[in-house]
Amino acid sequence: MPEPVDRPPATPVRPPLPVGRGSLTRRDVLDGHGFLVGRGIADITGEPAEVGMMGYASPGQRTSGIHLRQRSRAFVFVDRESGQRVALVTVDLAMVFAGVRHAVLEALARRFGDRYDDDSLLIAATHTHAGPGGFAHHTLYNITSLGFRPRTFDAIVAGVVESVALADRDLAPATVSIARGELTDASVNRSRRAFERNPAADRAAFPTGIDPTTTVLRVDRAGRPVGMINWFATHNTSMTVRNTLISGDNKGYAAYHWEREVAGVDYRADAPGFVAAFAQTNAGDASPNLHLRPGSGPTEDEVENTRIIGLRQFEAARRLWAGPRRPLAGGVATRRANVDMSALAVRPEFTGSGRVEHTGAATLGASFAAGSTEDGGGGLPVFGEGVDANPAVRAVSRLLYRACPDLRRRQAPKDVLLTPGLLGWTPKVLPLHLVRLGSLHLVGVPHEVTAVAGLRLRRTVADALGVSPEDVLVAGYANSYAGYLTTPEEYDQQDYEGGHTMYGRWQLPAYQQEFARLAADLLAGRPSDRGPALPDRSGEQVRLRPDVVLDAPPPGRRFGEVVREPAARYRPGQRVRVEFVGAHPNNDLHRGGTYLEVQRREGDGWRTVADDGDWSTRFRWSRWGLAASRIEVSWDVPPRARPGEYRVTYHGDARGVSGRITAFHGASRVFTVA
Known part of the structure; x- marks a missing residue:
């Protein structure tokens, strides 16, 4: 076991922001403050050799080993008064796909009956681009892995289930408290042209173009800290497309450093020890590559950058964790709904256009193919970012828009490159998840949400609940995955993020409308309309690469030599x-x-x-x-x-x-x- 190394914070972190009401007292710590909390960590590492990696969409990036194992970190919170519970799971994955969550729920049901259901499980990814792919049930996300990879899928599901089971077994009276501050040197806005299209009032909330808020939820038992969850917006892409070793990237290192190097956790032991989950929020336009080049910033060494950006997140979180905090009170509640995002009517009070608008079938723009050049997103050099960057595709799109006015109203000014929604390659029905944990509200979204899109979502939910936007956090990359979520103004720029906002210009207003509905239901204590069921596509998977056929040592050699x-x-x-x-x-x-x-x-x-x-x-x-x-x-x-x-x-x-x-x-x- 490593000796704990407790380094003093070196990252500039502004003083904690006000949180809720009241202050944390010795009595709060001793009486458990109304919660049972359990923690669990488990291994979810997939195939470490010859599998296309998930995130950069580069066919040549295939796994060749391990630097850091991927892990699932679960916290189960139970309201001692009502018995309501929720499991918040943070996984070192590029995305969470609905098929993974469905399999996890089935396995939990076999073990626990109805203890964990659709409402009480939120799984969110850190968005590392350094792990094996092939664990989706939709074709678009399995292309670079040459189809479905059952062993990787099974490892992920088994690890998530194990982490929740460990957390369930670990349940005990606990105090939950929260602190907020700002971290300013672990991210940079990678889509500034699109950001600048937003109204001045929205841009004023982020003077440097990033959401610098770092939020820490701390768990104590009898005065002893046992875990924490941190939310901070930065892409988990310090490791570039050149890397072929499995890694949790900067957020994975932040968690590893706190757990293993500071707290001395043994990941192969039965007891979870200290659990530190570094989760995502609205990181859609936030890059850790501070020089806006892949693998560049703060140094020119991608591995060292991974460590530094992770360490900065750790130090910011540790400082808040050790400073003034406020208790969370108010119990546990959730609301869930599935929405067909391919054809949703959006009311005028959300569109701002004065009329009902509609989302459209998942469509990728030409700028999607350009990739995110700041993070090295596997783009094709013949494509560029921006509305006028791809004249040939634009000319075809104009013909399409003339022939189909409905498509134009839903997708313009996007230059239409591919319609994976019509091919069945991407989801139509997407899960929305609203979780109340005391005074904290989590908006679970299956997208990469930009800073201003996240701000609008948080304000919408806060208005519906009658709380401060500071008490609402976007939990991005949650429960499923379907590309980006930009504001309509950012969408009009049609940089990479807008081109990857698949359901059209009115996608964000659609989410505002549906989350306002869920928030109103939560406030009123009434059930929400569940919407259509998520389809089970587990029996439709295609595999193009076979498993290992035979191992044989070279002549005159033996295994293990x-x-x-x-x-x-x-x-x-x-x-x-x-x-x-x-x-x-x-x-x-x-x-x-x-x-x-x-x-x-x-x-x-x-x-x-x-x-x-x-x-x-x-x-x-x-x-x-x-x-x-x-x-x-x-x-x-x-x-x-x-x-x-x-x-x-x-x-x-x-x-x-x-x-x-x-x-x-x-x-x-x-x-x-x-």
């Missing part, structure tokens, strides 16, 4: 490298386990000091001939590593001719750290 030994001696700060004769890692994902261990000799035995879930290690796979695998394990010796004798071990699994998988192990020679 070391082909590159470490040096005899290392100093802190140096990198240890060891290579093994291996097997394909997709044979066994080692969920909840590890492919590697760095061990230090203690007496007559060995103590593990790092595994493949640690920042200091890297696990790399490469093909060696036709059926063999080369495994490279590296370990950056930490500055505070204890002197002594060490070794590196590798745990592999080989598929034989019969299809049987056999586990094997390898170990390096002993080396010294001094």
Whole structure:
């Protein structure tokens, strides 16, 4: 286990903002303040080799190993008076797809009956672009992974279910408190032209073009802190399209640093320890690449940027967590609805056009194909951002709009590139989720929401509830996924975010209308119209890439054999490298386990000091001939590593001719750290 390292905050964070009423007292801490809270962490890492990665839509970006394992962090909150509960789950994924959530609910129902249902489970993604894809049930999102990947899908579902089950088992009286501040050097607006189209009154809320609000929800038991959730808007894209190692990116590092390096959590232990979830909010136009180039800012090293941006989020959250806070009171309540976003009538009080408008079938604009150049979004160089950037597509769109006035009213001025909604490649029906946790209200949206779009959503819900907008947060990337959510003004710019706002110019007003309805129902204590059911498409999946057929070591070699030994001696700060004769890692994902261990000799035995879930290690796979695998394990010796004798071990699994998988192990020679 690492020794806790409690570094003082170094990030500029403004003083906490006012939160609710009253102050946190010793009595609040002791009496539990009306909540039971449980916490859980579980591994959701998918296939680490030869699977197209999710996020940048680049066919050439395929997994080749692990830097940080992906995790699911669950908090279950129960109102002790009413018995109402909600599970808030933050997952190190690019997106949450409805098929994943459906499978999680089915598994929870088998275990807990009706304890966790559609209303009481909100799953939100951190939006890392450094994980395997292939876990959607809609074609558009499985293209770069060459179809559906059952093993990755199953690992995600099993890990989310495990994290919720652990949190359920962990339930105990707790105090929940909240603090807000501002973090100003972990994001930059990557779509400034579109942002500037918004009215001055909206832009005034964000003088620098970003939403700098960082919000911390802290959980205490008998005066002892046991967990927290932080919401802050920045894209989880410090790692670029060049990266092929699985990682939670900057938010994953923030959570890892607090849990593992500061609190000393052992991820493979039964007890959850301290749980730190770094969740997303309205991050649609917020980039962590501060120089507005992929992998650039604050340094030119994408791995170091991941650490720095993650550390800044940690330090901001830790400062708020340790400072003045206000208790959350008021219990738990939720409202859920499914909305057919392909053809929704939006009333004039929300459109501002003086008439009823309609959303449209999911349609991608030409600027979508340009990608987000600031974050390296896998765009095609023949396409550009902006309304006039793609004249050929624009000419075709004008003909379409003349032939179909309804399409023009719903989608113009978008240059129509592709209509995945008509092909069934994207969802039509989308889930909306409103959660009240004390005085905090979460607006669960299946989109990447820009700062001003989030502001309008928060104001709409706050007005309907009669609360301050500060008491409303957008929980983006929640429960499903269907591209971006921009304001109508930003949509008119048709930069990447507008081109990826698929349901047309009136998409945000549609969400304002529907969330106003849910908020009114919540306030009145009446049930909400549930809307159409989300279709189950689990039986329609296509796989284009086969599983591993056979593993065979090179002639004269054996599985687990070391082909590159470490040096005899290392100093802190140096990198240890060891290579093994291996097997394909997709044979066994080692969920909840590890492919590697760095061990230090203690007496007559060995103590593990790092595994493949640690920042200091890297696990790399490469093909060696036709059926063999080369495994490279590296370990950056930490500055505070204890002197002594060490070794590196590798745990592999080989598929034989019969299809049987056999586990094997390898170990390096002993080396010294001094």
